Amino acid sequence: MIDRLKERLYLSVPHMSEASLRYVEEAFATNWLSTVGPNLVALEEAASALVGCPVVGISSGTAGLHLGLRLVGVEAGDEVVTPSLSFAASANPIRYQGAVPVFMDSDWRSWNLDPNLLSEFLKKRAAVNRLPKAVIVVHLFGQPARMAAILEICQRYEVPVIEDAAESLGARYRGAHPGTLGEVGIFSFNGNKMITGTTGGMLVTKREAWAEKARKWSQQAVDPDPEGVKNYVHSELGYNYRMSNVIAGIVRGQFEVLEERVLARRAVFDRYVAAFEDVPGLEPQPELEEEGCRHSRWLSCFTVDEEAFGRSCYDLIRLLAEHNVESRPVWRPMHLQPLYEGFEMVGGEVAERLNRTGICLPSSSSLTQEEQDYVIDLIVTAGKERNH
Numbered sequence: 001m002i003d004r005l006k007e008r009l010y011l012s013v014p015h016m017s018e019a020s021l022r023y024v025e026e027a028f029a030t031n032w033l034s035t036v037g038p039n040l041v042a043l044e045e046a047a048s049a050l051v052g053c054p055v056v057g058i059s060s061g062t063a064g065l066h067l068g069l070r071l072v073g074v075e076a077g078d079e080v081v082t083p084s085l086s087f088a089a090s091a092n093p094i095r096y097q098g099a100v101p102v103f104m105d106s107d108w109r110s111w112n113l114d115p116n117l118l119s120e121f122l123k124k125r126a127a128v129n130r131l132p133k134a135v136i137v138v139h140l141f142g143q144p145a146r147m148a149a150i151l152e153i154c155q156r157y158e159v160p161v162i163e164d165a166a167e168s169l170g171a172r173y174r175g176a177h178p179g180t181l182g183e184v185g186i187f188s189f190n191g192n193k194m195i196t197g198t199t200g201g202m203l204v205t206k207r208e209a210w211a212e213k214a215r216k217w218s219q220q221a222v223d224p225d226p227e228g229v230k231n232y233v234h235s236e237l238g239y240n241y242r243m244s245n246v247i248a249g250i251v252r253g254q255f256e257v258l259e260e261r262v263l264a265r266r267a268v269f270d271r272y273v274a275a276f277e278d279v280p281g282l283e284p285q286p287e288l289e290e291e292g293c294r295h296s297r298w299l300s301c302f303t304v305d306e307e308a309f310g311r312s313c314y315d316l317i318r319l320l321a322e323h324n325v326e327s328r329p330v331w332r333p334m335h336l337q338p339l340y341e342g343f344e345m346v347g348g349e350v351a352e353r354l355n356r357t358g359i360c361l362p363s364s365s366s367l368t369q370e371e372q373d374y375v376i377d378l379i380v381t382a383g384k385e386r387n388h
């Protein structure tokens, strides 16, 4: 057992492998240091083979959502449903398109978009001929949303589904990769995600033509070049959203250890669960009890029942911080953000309660047993102190 930590213990840190460094060195050695290059090609191939559909390497998950919204035809003034309980990056791209978010509550079972609320909402909107242009689903902390129900509802009303799978690479929904079930999906390689390129993202879609479009838009949308002189012609609006060959090298190496990283994070979660078994008032984020579903446990999350545990969730977060351990509340819902004041919110009780009572604990795949024991000991003691 560690008496005290010399350095701060963070929530989720990068966990590199040697392969990443090798691919980056190759990029330097061969001067493939611009946007395109062999690492990007190899990464797209490897990722595509894993998830089972075309993949486009891009600069971030946020950029991917922006491209995805445009692919499904979202334009200025359109409405897009998105769960309130998520990171701001799930909602902000809606505004980049000049569209309007409609926030919706999550359910207790998955902590993700509530299919029942969605069903009622779309029924009401269909009756007045005001269906939203798209629905964004988030797989929060690595937990797949209840996609069968959500897809069935959205197909009934012909509303396209975009999946924000930024937090769920390595998870499974009925045997498939969350992110590949809707029209478009995105993954993130931000520094604190399951695997990282320091930054970066990936757009996936079953439609090869859409992948081609996303690839074109992500590189300033240059038209074909009939004169053969690179006389750039643009007929569409583009962005600088493509992934660089150096970042792709890091991500490519990380892909080779993805399964190991998922299993390590799941083991971290299992150790917390075992340690908290006899601690009153701590409940883990549930795992969908369906055939072929796997929570990636990107973050280990628990709810803190103040009455039973003896301390509030925020009190516990502050106590851990005093002992050099980073933890965080479950995302602050978008409908409570000053940025999104005045936007429509459907329900809200679940998201609000999860933000007040939910805690995300250190979850890195590189977390040592000793470090985790230190965190566990702090939490168990904190609960006991107040209970006696």
Ligand SMILES: *Cc1c(COP(=O)(O)O)cnc(C)c1O
Pocket (backbone or CB within 6 Å): 059, 060, 061, 062, 063, 086, 087, 089, 090, 138, 164, 166, 167, 187, 188, 189, 190, 199, 200, 201
């Ligand atoms: C990290 C994250 C994103 C954004 O990904 P970036 O690659 O950082 O742009 C989007 N949505 C969710 C839910 C995330 O956690």
